[in-house]
Amino acid sequence: MSGFDGRDVKVLVIEDNQHARLLIRTVLQTLGVTTIREAKDGEDGLEVLKEFQADLVIADWKMEPMDGLVFVERIRRGADSPNPYLPIIMVTGYSEARLVIEARDAGVNEFLAKPISAKALVGRIVSVLDKPRAFVRCEAYFGPDRRRRQLPFSGGERRKPILGEG
Amino acid sequence: MSGDEPEFIQPPNTLKNKVKYGPDGVDLDMLEKAEQIIANLQGNYLEWVQDDLAKLQGFYEKAMATPEGERAKVFKDLFGVAHDVKGQGGSFGYHLMTAIGNQLCRFLEGTQKTGAAELDVVKVHLDAMRLVIGQRMEGDGGKMGENLLRGLQAVVSKVAPK
Numbered sequence: 471m472s473g474f475d476g477r478d479v480k481v482l483v484i485e486d487n488q489h490a491r492l493l494i495r496t497v498l499q500t501l502g503v504t505t506i507r508e509a510k511d512g513e514d515g516l517e518v519l520k521e522f523q524a525d526l527v528i529a530d531w532k533m534e535p536m537d538g539l540v541f542v543e544r545i546r547r548g549a550d551s552p553n554p555y556l557p558i559i560m561v562t563g564y565s566e567a568r569l570v571i572e573a574r575d576a577g578v579n580e581f582l583a584k585p586i587s588a589k590a591l592v593g594r595i596v597s598v599l600d601k602p603r604a605f606v607r608c609e610a611y612f613g614p615d616r617r618r619r620q621l622p623f624s625g626g627e628r629r630k631p632i633l634g635e636g
Numbered sequence: 637m638s639g640d641e642p643e644f645i646q647p648p649n650t651l652k653n654k655v656k657y658g659p660d661g662v663d664l665d666m667l668e669k670a671e672q673i674i675a676n677l678q679g680n681y682l683e684w685v686q687d688d689l690a691k692l693q694g695f696y697e698k699a700m701a702t703p704e705g706e707r708a709k710v711f712k713d714l715f716g717v718a719h720d721v722k723g724q725g726g727s728f729g730y731h732l733m734t735a736i737g738n739q740l741c742r743f744l745e746g747t748q749k750t751g752a753a754e755l756d757v758v759k760v761h762l763d764a765m766r767l768v769i770g771q772r773m774e775g776d777g778g779k780m781g782e783n784l785l786r787g788l789q790a791v792v793s794k795v796a797p798k
Contacts, residue, residue: 473663475656487720489684493674493727500670501662525651532719555647563723563741585726585734588670592662599657602649608642615644 474592476503482524483508484515484541485561486533490586494528494561497588501595512541519552526598528591531562531573538562539576546577546613554612555605557598561586577613579603674727681728685769688724691717692762699755707750714758715744721765732768732777735785736761743792753795760791 481503485491491508498506507522509515511533518524527545531538538560545551545558557579564570565583573581580594603614692714699710718740725733740761747754764784767773773781 473658473666476654478654479651487723489681489724493677496673496677497670500666500673525654532716555645557651563719584723585728585731586723587727588674589667592667592670596657596662599649599652599655602647602652605645605647606642607645 474501476501479503480505480523480525481507482515482518482522482527484510484512484527484529484533484538486510486530490530490561490584493586494591497586497591500588501592512536512538512544515541516544516550519556523552524556526595527556527558529558529560531560531564531569539573542573542576542578559591559594559598561591574616575611575613579614675729678728681724681730682769682772685721685724685730685733685765688717688721689762689766689769692721692758692765696755696758696762699750699758704751711744711750711754715741718744718761729774730768731775732773732781732784733765735776735781736764736768736788739785739788739792743796746796748797757791757795761788764788 476498481498483491483494483498483506485494485508495506495508507518507524509518512529513536515527515529516536529538529541542558542560545556546554558577559580559582560573560578561582561584562569562573563584570581579598582590582594605613606615695710695713695717699707699714702710718737720737722734722737722741725731725735725737740758743757743761764787767784768777768781771780776782777784
């Protein structure tokens, strides 16, 4: 088959800007998604998730009082998290590399820079579906594997011990 | 060996179990339809953006009326609205609004000063946004858009910290 049938999918959209919410909702509806809940910030999103078992969250970064990054951290590592593996696409006007890395480190599955296009948003959703990333748990991190590809490393050790170590 | 060996977990892909789609993912017709529906919202955008322009004007006037040493909060508010303008314009075919919003954001986050010169930079960006919307300068605005952006960059380069 071709096409995309998302009628059984439940999506939570967390975005403080009502126009951006409408835009995302419109794209989701084109994909057949009908069960869409909306929240205005991270705190509101956590409240909604108490009684709405979302399969996917699309969250903005810059929101008040709780921004998208804190929301992701609460989902991944919070004691009260409804689902630490919940796929999260972060949508934001921030596109600087260091901020993308910050979002990745917080545990975001996919990152989508504004302005949003239907094509780009659908691309990220398909990416979450087609390339599910393993989760990593270690002392300093819990979240999707931050490496895009699992490639063996065949080179020599180039990292040098810091003075006083090793 | 340290005790911090990472544990790899393959979580259940509940999302994939609920979605039906072909080997090629989403077909082009569906994407075209989504893009068309968004394009149809362009008229609404031209109304919504007026709210952002009014907010920018309001914060600009508030900053003018605030002593220079106390303007940081108003500059933060200006950044917030400029960030919204940046994030939305391109979605509705107004990429030039995104470019102007982006330039204003970069200026506001880079400057440490909140004086008259900085307020002038805000004002020229606001005027440029009004022009883009007033003249319906869609896309990158062509030659006129290019000149507009170049003019704004010249103003910024005179004021922005080197």
